[in-house]
Amino acid sequence: MTRRAPTMIDIARLAGVSPMTVSRAFKDDGRVSDTARAAVMQAAEQLGYVFDSTASALRSQRSDFVAVTIPSINNANFADTVRGLSDGLRARGLQILLGYTDYDVQTEETLIAQLLRRRPEAMVVTGGTHTDRARALLDKAAIPVVEIWDLPARPIGHVVGFSNAAAMGMLVDHLVGQGRRRIAFIGGDAARDTRGTDRRRGFVAAMRRHGLDATRLIDAGAPPISMAEGAAAMAALLARLPDTDAVVCVSDLSAFGALSECQRRGVAVPDRVAIAGFGDYEIAAICVPPLTTVNPFPGQIGAQAAALILQALDGTLPDPALIGITPQLMTRASTGS
Amino acid sequence: MTRRAPTMIDIARLAGVSPMTVSRAFKDDGRVSDTARAAVMQAAEQLGYVFDSTASALRSQRSDFVAVTIPSINNANFADTVRGLSDGLRARGLQILLGYTDYDVQTEETLIAQLLRRRPEAMVVTGGTHTDRARALLDKAAIPVVEIWDLPARPIGHVVGFSNAAAMGMLVDHLVGQGRRRIAFIGGDAARDTRGTDRRRGFVAAMRRHGLDATRLIDAGAPPISMAEGAAAMAALLARLPDTDAVVCVSDLSAFGALSECQRRGVAVPDRVAIAGFGDYEIAAICVPPLTTVNPFPGQIGAQAAALILQALDGTLPDPALIGITPQLMTRASTGS
DNA sequence: TTGAAAGCGCTAACAA
């Protein structure tokens, strides 16, 4: 038989104070005498009391939740962003409520609706493309919203991001500077992953800017593009367009797959084909040869978003903020000579 | 000016029914007439009503949360487990409340205390080693507890796991079968990562079982052991014990680092040194040569834990369950001849 | 099938 869990009333009775004093003792800022606090804590310990955040949230209308949507939980870049967020918010007692969208705006809409039922105090969404209904839900919620990992054309609220297209431009510029001309792009299904689509667009734009042919586009399937899909795409590319002298991949994971495929086939990297990725995942620095890539500073994105949320909740952030992150080109041997 | 968010009372008024009917209309099983439900839904849509899970949770004493602790959010194995859990629980409307412990039992204790304040209906903890206080908290909480990724000597509640030590034994047996004798182990700081420690113990035990020297133990630092740390450990190993003919790494990530270091130094794998990892991360199948490893089926662990929780909440699971997962040896070229 | 009354456990607001 399970006895009813003790409440503040039980603690109050045992400690010989009112429930309100118990409540105050559990807040850091509550002005309570040291004696009262000690009595409360001792009683709480004795009864094995566990504070009920649910009741607190209902009464105070403060859930201490920040809802976060990411495309996939299984991605080191997004994990770094979540960690940055989490670390930045924990100091204020804010807890993250995480959901993943599987790179799909419809799933995102459902997820946002579900998360809002928990009455989060702020919401962080990855990407700048959403369904109309998702936008409406976020508007109505009247909480700070931060879009990350993108520079939306029509922001919902605050933004901490960068141009995925421009980042690809950095890679193309670098490759052209290295003397490469017949450059291909390996990426995913255009319809789904909006950041991937932006990267492809950025690739095409940069190629045209250099007066180069921008039609070597290999579709590697639905996002996220795995290492295996990167390898398969590389195999297809070598078969179809064997004179290709450089490849830009939508992420380091597919880039590593492409690199491995080259190793398996004895295709020299970078001598015959240069390979570049995106994200600066750990593998990019470690593999042989190490991969040229772009570091978008995922942890910083999370930390900045957290900082914005804290300001917004403090009311010290009147206007929507737009924080641009400048991705950094990481030049490594996979494109070097 | 932000108007107060509509509540069920507002919906009831607009729909011309009682709040109780609104409440029933929002439950799937609520017996409500079709007309009433339609009126409620229309009113809700019109007012932009968002159901308040907090109030629901307080009144019904059902939070629809399942709390989960993992060592790190940035790990594909644990991410796969969380996905398995999440997918299995979503069908019943259960949402995951995730926290990470940074591979530290003290942090885990704090995290568990924090998560319990949200009144989760069940708790999943990674690993079988916890502080006494953490155990006491979980005991008192009187909710289903599932320990995963381990076979605890003294389980708290249910278990879905495998023997990390035995998994290492599989690798040692395989290497010995391949004719290797001077086998080293690359792993982390014994004090912290309990699964890593178990793997090291399993390695030592298996070596002794084969009558082999089990002192080639390279400490790669505090967990998680990164690719870079695996590479550094391999460099140290090649310098200190150059006659080593095989290396077992605590995970595929460090194994890949070790492999890369060998490539960089022109040390032939597997001809001069065989390398094996743990986890069957995607990289193990893709890199060149592909890595021999052990697949502990992380997604299945999550799915099974979810199934256990559903049964436990239904009351159809009287006794603590122990579900053993049998990890699978994945033999690949990094140890082959 | 629907409704009325009460209360989940906490804290805002006010008073002492």
Place this chain on the structure above:
DNA sequence: TTGTTAGCGCTTTCAA
């Protein structure tokens, strides 16, 4: 510094 009162938005319980 402490206490009293009321109520956050739902759902349990009971009644119709």
